[in-house]
Amino acid sequence: MxxxxxxxxxxxxxxxxxxxxxxxxxxxxxxxxxxxxxxxxxxxxxxxxxxxxxxxxxxxxxxxxxxxxxxxxxxxxxxxxxxxxxxxxxxxxxxxxxxxxxxxxxxxxxxxxxxxxxxxxxxxxxxxxxxxxxxxxxxxxxxxxxMQRVNLTEHWVIPKRLPQLRLAQPLGAIAIIAFMTVGWVDAGQGSTLGGFGRDLTANQFSTIFMVSIILGLILRYVIRMPSNQPQKPQLDVYQMAYFAGGSLRAVELAITQLVHQGYLHPNVRNQTFAIAKVLPPGAPYLEQQVIQRVQQTPTLKGLRQISTQKTDFLKERLEQERLLMTGWADSIRQSLGFFFLITVLGGIWGQALLSSLGIKIDAYPNIITALQQAIGIITICCIVPGGRTRWGSQILADIWKNHDVYDVPQRFALHGYRVLSGGVLDDLKQIFKAEEEEAASGGCGCGC
Incomplete structure (x- = not known):
């Protein structure tokens, strides 16, 4: 007042x-x-x-x-x-x-x-x-x-980030399926399909295609239950980080919190961390794990390895709130993904390799071809980013909409290291960025 x-x-x-x-x-x-x-x-x-x-x-x-x-x-x-x-x-x-x-x-x-x-x-x-x-x-x-002034009579202004569409993911999945379908069509055979499905007529494949999409969407709906719960869960910032970016995001948030609060000091030149002061006994579990790990390996790469073992308690809390898929639903999602990568794509790449070597390939039996194509299509329909239930996706969207954008931990939990800014956080951002660039280049440290 x-x-x-x-x-x-x-x-x-x-x-x-x-x-x-x-x-x-x-x-x-x-x-x-x-x-x-x-x-x-x-x-x-x-x-x-x-x-x-x-x-x-x-x-x-x-x-x-x-x-x-x-x-x-x-x-x-x-x-x-x-x-x-x-x-x-x-x-x-x-x-x-x-x-x-x-x-x-x-x-x-x-x-x-x-x-x-x-x-x-x-x-x-x-x-x-x-x-x-x-x-x-x-x-x-x-x-x-x-930002700069632009003369609109001489320049066009086109945003780098176009508005996101609600149907982007399903349309992308359908586009991939359509691309694969067109890729399997033998231009020289007209109404019949070549490659994997050359023993199937176009009408038969169209039927398999549509039925597989319907079954895939139904299965996706079932494995992503529930759609709602009696009350919204109250997530702390580490649960929020795991929910939005996985276990690695949670560990990176712990590193950021320790640097921001002055417990860790980042060295940009060596890309290492040093303990600046003693962490109090009641500190969050992940922050305690990071401090212990720094004493063994002070590099960011070494600290990130904590995520493989020490973040299960975050996942369990999210599963209890039914925000993440669990049990048979998650098993189906993962098993279908493995099938698609190993069987379908492996078969396509294998045939392409043998064909390039001049080795003649006999057509697969119709039933095997149809089964592979159907499961591949169902797999694409069942792709669930982050393994979230529909309730989980609603909660995450609500967090994105209502979180405090001026709160560094919350903003990091949702966006990652790119939001770091100011003082020592600029140094930390450089270390994160350098580690990411090194990983993208295959880990070569010689500048090649």
Whole structure:
């Protein structure tokens, strides 16, 4: 609740108008033109700018704006008469200077910390900030620093990330099946199928194709039960990490927590970790395991091996909440996957290899071919990312929608190391990235 001074300040800010009614092209339209914002968004950004200005007076620390608020501030500073003769002396009753960044690692870490404090102060006075205007710190000091002005008369603007479609996964599965089907058609035989299915007519294969898809979708529905439960589970951050990214994500979160809290010190040059201070006895189990492991092998690769043995308790909790598939349902999912990889793909690759060597291959019996194709199609239909039940997918979607985007552990649990930003977390991010690049290149450390 605001005191008398704060309430008076807030009322003055709300009463202050940035748009001059005598100007046809006012402040809001100026923002819309230069930033590409809608009128509604521009008005919301102006409202957030006023809240930022309020914090510059009442917060007991330096306040750092979001990028959108900063753009409004830039535009207002250019209206020198309004800014210096009305806004600062009459509304804020103090000078509010805008200083350019000097750059460098130390300043980046300082601004990252101050921005985090700004979000905390905002929440104290106004509640949760709108995330489409007040971005998380990793975006504020990451992707948003790379924005540039673009002349739309000379350039096309195409987003790198297109909107995700709800039907992306099933359509992708059907596309794979269709591609495989077309690949098995003998162009020279017209209505008959070559390769694996050349003993089957096109009509027969179409029937097998449709029946297999129906059976696959039914089986997928059954093994992903339940669809709902009486109440939503309350997951801690490590359970959330395992749920979203598996056992490796949970271990990486433990490493991140220890670095963030000052118990581990990362060495970017050697890509190792050193214990900086003693971990208290009541620390989470995974964090205790990481500290013990550091004493044996201080590399990230060595620490990640904890995930093979020490995260079963997280999986068991998620299974108890029926968020993950268990028992026969999970066995079916895994066995079908093994069948597809070993039998179907193995058979296709084997035939291709023998054909390339000039070895003639006799057709498989119809029944074996039909069975292989049917189980392969059913397998594709039953692909379940992360082995989640339908209830589990609903809970994960709810977590994604409602989690605290300014909370580093929660954001890491859902997104992984790419969200790390600021101070020592920048060093940790470099180690994670280097390890990932080394693994992608086959583990060659000689630069080849």
């Amino acid at each position: 605001l005191d008398a001074f704060q309430s008076a300040l807030y009322q003055r800010l709300q009463a202050f108008e940035l748009d001059d009614p005598t100007h046809e092209f006012g402040f809001t339209r100026h923002l819309m033109k230069n930033q590409g914002w809608t009128q509604t968004y521009a008005q919301r950004a102006i409202a957030e700018y006023k809240k930022f200005a309020f914090l510059t007076v009442v917060a007991n620390h330096q306040v750092v704006p979001s990028d959108q608020v900063d753009q409004v501030w830039h535009a207002h500073v250019l209206l020198t008469q309004s800014y210096w003769e009305e806004f600062c002396p009459k509304v804020l009753r103090k000078k509010l200077h805008h200083h350019p960044a000097r750059g460098g690692r130390a300043e980046r870490a300082e601004f990252h910390h101050l921005y985090t404090q700004t979000i905390a102060s905002y929440r104290h006075f106004f509640g949760f900030p709108p995330t489409d205007i007040w971005s998380p710190p990793d975006l504020r000091f990451g992707a948003e620093l790379k």
